[in-house]
Amino acid sequence: MQSFAYASPATLSEALALLGAEWGEADVLAGGSDLISLMKDYLHTPQRVVDIKGIRELGGIRKSGGGLRLGALVTFDELLENSAVRADYPALAAAARGVSSPQIRNVGTVGGDLCQRPRCWYFRTGHGLLARDGGGRSLVAEGDNRYHAIFGNQGAAKFVSASSLGPALAALGARIKLASSSGTREVTAEQFFLTPENDRQREIALRPNEILTEILLPPARGVRNATYEVRQREALDWPLATASVALRMKGKTVESARIVMGHVAPTPWAAPEAERSLAGKTVTPETAGEAGQAAVAGATPLSRNAYKVQLARTAVKRALLAAAG
Amino acid sequence: MRPVSSNKICEVSKKTKARVSRRGFIRGVGIGGGALGTGILEREVLAAPPAGNLLGPGAVPLTLTVNGKPQQLVVEPRVTLLDALRNQLHITGAKPNCDRGTCGSCTVLVGGKAVYACSMLAIEARGKSIETIEGVPASDPLVAAFVHQDGLQCGFCTPGFVMAAKAYLKRNAKPTEAEVAAAFGGNICRCGAYVPIRKAVLDAAGRGKGGKNARI
Known part of the structure; x- marks a missing residue:
């Protein structure tokens, strides 16, 4: 270090x-x-490390405008201990529970989850976020890409977003507050994640002079939501593919759906075709399966990760069935 | 020259063995460099008093409370809690292994919660209570349960598992078998002693069936 x-x-x-x-x-x-x-690993070599844990205003969960306000410093553990989170935002609770190490849940924060860097092994071993050789060719496309993106991978970025909470927050329509010395701004959870096109860009909208201060969850009344994760290991690893869904229901009928997949693209990846396919229908194994199929119709797997298409399809189907109960 | 009897050689090596532990020997070899390093570090501290609350990058004096005892040390902000415990304070129960917050062999309790000591800076642990395996007596029911159940093979992961189990049983004193099975996602045992480890935790909680080993 x-x-x-x-x-x-x-x-x-x-x-x-x-x-x-x-x-x-x-x-x-x-x-x-x-x-x-x-x-x-010398991937970050800052001159200063600013420990924000002593800043009280960045902690705590409280009710806000019918929804919830999560301070950036709220840990996974605090999130899971909160009865309002567990009752109203099961999609978020399930994603937090997926971080299966108690040691990480004790210290890991919601802000840190959103700001963590991708796990791409080319990036983690010093080949850069876009993992290109001297001639500009992608090491990922020609190398071992079994855990890489199956969507949004046509540009230089082929990693997957590592955020556990991002897909759930995007499905729930959360907003994220960013502060700098010159003021604050808000972005949606979807806008927070970016696909970098060159080596100067990062994978999130946060700027070097900003701190992610809080996450605002909209009211969850009448919104049935769930997250389903497909994993190789029960613990100590990121999932292979996930889906978070939020359904606005009228009785048994879906009025509108939000479906966002995780770990399949450089950002949480929304599936608008799948969302439309459910409108006005009831959630059954058949309609959920059709939505899963629609969600992966545009997948562009790399040489070694076509298996993730089936995992993502299944994650969408099972998240929908879990949400509909 | 008179040959030295083999008996004498044995005596000498026995004495050496009694006096010098493996770790003590390694520490002794390192003293020269360590003393020189400390001199440089102290000069840096004096030359650059921290402005405001910005500390370092040179070494800074810290007090860490380990197993109830305040300990003074001088470390750079980049030193992890694990390295400070092991290399500065010679409290070596927490083990370095993956060093990337995955395997759990460095698990200690900070403020009563299980954390990876490799993934926390020593400077972050100022003012907090730090508990390591050295603070757990051999008579502790959890330690006894690990022995009775043979909850280990090579033992390298054991301090981490015991500390993780301590933290877990504080939160859930009477866990079910399924709860215990799900509770240790933060620790790896490469020997694969997971089944006896789970049984040991259940035993310590008074929920198990007892082990096959004689009580110590």
Whole structure:
């Protein structure tokens, strides 16, 4: 790990003043599960590490406008202990439960989950986020891409978003608040995730001088929601494919559906065709299966990950059946 | 020259063995470099007093409370809690293994919660209670249960499992078998002693059937 200066500001404005105009000047430390590994591998070599855990206003879960406001520092454990989260946002609770290590749930934060870097093994071994050789050819396309993207992979980025909560937050229509010294802005969970096109871009909308401060969940009344994860291992690994769904129902009929897949693209990946296919229908194994089929119709698997198409299709079907109960 | 009797050689090596542990020997070899390093680090601390609450990048003095005892040390902010415990304080029960927050062999309790000591900076643990396997007596029912159930083979993961189990039983004193099976997703045992480990945790919670080994 390269050496760095460490700050533990007590207020958000102090913390923001310690950030840099460019990436590489400062990194924000919360739970540390990802950042410390990134620094050990010299993938992040910040001059300053700004530990935000002492900033009270960034913690806590409270009711807000009929929905919930999650402070960026809320841990997975706190999320799962919260009865309102468990009762009204099962899609989010299931995604948090998927982080199966208690040690990570104890320290890992919701803000950190959204800001964690991708797990692409080319990126993690120092080949860059877009993993290209000197001639600009993709190491992923020609290499071992079994865990890489099956959607949104036609450009340079072929990694998958590592965020566990991102797909659930996108399906639920959450908004994310970002603060800098010059003010705050809000983006939707969908807008927060980006597909970088060159080496200067990151995979999230957060700028180097910003801190993710809170997540705003809209009211969940009448919204049936669920997450289904397909995994190789029960624990200690990211899922292979997931789906989070949120259904606005009228009795047994779906009025509108939000379906977002995880770990299949550089961002959480919405499936509008699948959403439309359900409108006005009841959720049955048949309609859920058709929605799963529609969700993966546009998949563009790489040389070694076509198996993920079937996993994503099944994740969508099972998440829909779980949500409909 | 008179030949040295083989008996004498044995005596000498026996004495050496009694005095020098493997870890003590390694530590002794490192003293020269360590002392020099400390000198440089202390000078850095004096030369660059931290401005505001910005500390480092040079070494900074810290107090960590480990197993109830305050311990002074001087480390750079980049030093992890695991490295500070092992290399500075010589509290070596928490084991380095994957060093990337996955395997759980470095598990300690910070503020009563199980954490990966490899994925936390020592400086983050200031002012918090840190509990390691050294603070768990051999008479602890959990330790005894691990022995009775043979909850290990090579034992490298054991301190991490015991600490993770301590934290877990504090939250759920009477777990079911299924709950225990799901509770240790943060620890790996490469020998595959998961079944006896789960039985040991159930035994310690008074929910098990007891092990085959004699009580110690």
